[in-house]
Amino acid sequence: MRIRRVVVGAILLVLVGGAVWVVLWRPLEVSGPAPDDGYTRVRGVVHVHTTLSDGGGTPAEVAAAAKRAGLGFVAITDHNNLDAKPFEGYHDGVLVLVGSEISTASSGHVLGLGLREDPPFRFSGDPLDALDDVRLLGGHAFAAHPSSPRADFRWTAWDLPGPWGLELMNGDSQWRAAGWGRLLRTAALYGLHPGYALLGSLTPPDDTLAQWDRLLAARPVAGIAGADAHSRVVVRKERGVRFPSYESLFGLAVNHVLLDRPLSGEAAADGHAIVDALARGQGYMGLDALAPAEGFFFTAESATARTTMGGTIAPLPAPRLRAGGRLPAGARRRLVRDGQAATEAETALDLPAPGPGVYRVEVRVPGWDVPWVLSNPIGVFAPAEAAARAARAAFPDPADPPAATTILDAFDGPTSFAAEFDASSAMETPVVVPGAGADGSGAARLSFRLGPPGPGRPYTWCALVSRQPRDLTGASGLVFSLRADRTYRIWVQVRDENPASADEGTEWWFASVRPGPEWRRVAVPFARLRSINPNSDGRLDLDRVRQLVFVLDPAAVEPGTQGAIWLDNLGLY
Secondary structure, eight states, X not given: OHHHHHHHHHHHHHHHHHHHHHHHOOOOOEESOOOOSSOEEEEEEEEEOOTTTTOSSOHHHHHHHHHHTTOSEEEEEEETOOTTGGGOEEETTEEEEEEEEEEOSSSOEEEEEXXXXXXXXXXXXXXXXXXXXXXXXXXXXEEESTTOSSGGGSOOXXXXXXXOEEEEEEHHHHHHHHHHHHHHHHHHHHTTOHHXXXXXXXXXXXXXXXXXXXXXXXXXXXXXXXXXXXXXXEEETTEEEOOSOHHHHHTTEEEEEEESSOOOSOHHHHHHHHHHHHHHTOEEEEETTTSOOTTEEEEEEOSSOEEETTOEEOSSSOOEEEEEESEETTOEEEEEETTEEEEEESSOXXXXXXXXXXXXXXXXXXXXXXXXXXXXXXXXXXXXXXXXXHHHHXXXXXXXXXXXXXXXXXXXXXXSEEEEEOTTOEEOSOSEETTOSTTSSOEEEXXXXXXXXXXXXXXXXXXXXXXXXXXXXXXXXXXXXXXESSOOOEEEEEEEEOTTOTTTTEEEEEEEEOOOSSOEXXXXXXXXXXOOOTTOOSSOOGGGEEEEEEEEOTTTBOXXXXXXXXEEEEEEO
C-alpha cells in the first residue's frame, strides 16, 4: 500500500507540476531589429462563421472577440450567404468584413472575400460558377481547407482558371487531422491555457504546401490562414457547446497584411485595401499564440527595384533576398525556392537570389513541428515571364458560344414550353411575347414571383417546361440567348428517362446560368450537366430526353423574389 501511495503521489505531483507549467506558459519572447520596409502591418483573421450559418456567436460577438484579441480586421464568411452584410464596417476599432464560404457539389468550398454586395441570386454549387460569381461581385476567391481529411470539404478543382488563392492553414482541417490523442490533450489543457492547448492541436500543413508549390510553378497564388472559427461544437443534432472561444481562435493563426499606407478609418476603402493585399499575397501567416509575429519581414531589393511578399522583381541586376526581424531565440529561417529548400540558418537571411524562381520563407521554432511563420512568395522573373505568369492567373476571356446547328424553338409562334409553378408561386402567361427577342422577334418570358416554402410545400418553383420527347443524339449541348430585368441564376435542366427515378420516371441533369440586363448567348455543354438523383443511372441518355426545363427555385433565388427572364432562339450545337 505504501508503494502504491508513493506512486500515486508521484503521478499527482507530475500532473500538478505539468498543470502549473501550462498555466504559467506564455508566448515566446522575440528580439531583433524591427522591420524598416515601409509597410503598415495589420493583423486579422478570415473565415469566421456566426449564428447566421452554423457558428455559435453573433456578428457583434465576433467583433468584440476580435477586439479582445487585438485584431485590426476580421472577415465573417457564413455558408452560402452574406446575411451579415449590414454589419460590415468598423466596430470599436475593428474592421468587420463580410464575405461567404460557398459550397460546391463536387469540388470543396470557395471562400469569397471582398464581395461588394449581397446578390439577388443564390450560389449554384458549381465550382466554376462560384469563382465567376465572386468575380462578378468584385471579390477575390480562395480555395478553403484544400487538404481537409473530410472528402466533401477537400478542394479538387485544381485546374480551374482564375487568380484564386489558397488557405494554407485551416482550423477545421487542423483538428480533423490531429487525431483523438491530440484532441483529448487539447480539451484537457484548454481550461488551463487556451492558446497553448490549441497550439498543441496543430499539424504540419505539408500536403497543402506541396500543392501550393506546384501551383506557384505556373502562376502567382496568394496564401492565407483561415481560422474556420465556429465557436461551437455540435454534441447532438441542433445542440452544441461554445468551444473553443472566438477569442482563443483569433489569437492562434493570424494573417499579417502589409499595406502601402496606414488605414484611413473609412471602412469601404480600408476593406478594399486589406482584401486586395490578401489577394496579392502581400503579407504572411504567423502563429501569434506561439510568439508575436508582427515583426517579421521578407524583401527583395536590387539596385533599381524593391519588393516584398506578393511582388515580382527582375533577376538582373541581381536582387538580394532578406528575411528576418523580431524572432524568437533559436528560430530557423528556411528559404524555399521552387518548392525545394535552398538554404536554412538561425541567423538572418541575406543573400543574392541564385537565379529566377519563386522564393518563400518558413520560420520554424525548435520543439514545434508547425512553421511559426509562412511567408507569401516573391517572384524573381524577367518581365516577359512575369507577364506570362500573370496571364496564366487571369480569368480567360469568355469564348463566343458556338452557332446553333439546329433550332429547337425560336419562340416566334406556338411553343411546346408552358409555365409551371407551385401553388404558392405565380407566373404570367402567355409564355411567348412577340417583339421581345434579341433580334426583335418573339421570345419566351418567365415572369415570376417565387413563393416561400412552408408546411406541406417544401419545394417551390417557377419554370418554363417543354414535355416534348426528343432525341438529341449527336449534339454537344444547348445554346440560347438570355436576358433578365436584373441578375439571377436559373437552372437549365435536361430530363432523361430513368425508370428507377421517383421524379415521374425522369432523371434531372442540370447546370446553372446567370442572365443579366443585357442579352447574351449562352452555351451549356451536356458534359457539364450533373445529377443529384440517388437512383442515378450515371449517364445522360440523349436519345431518351423527355423534358427541357428552365426553372427558378429557392436554391437559385430567394423566396419572395419577383422578376422576369426572357429566353430566345433555343438550339443545339
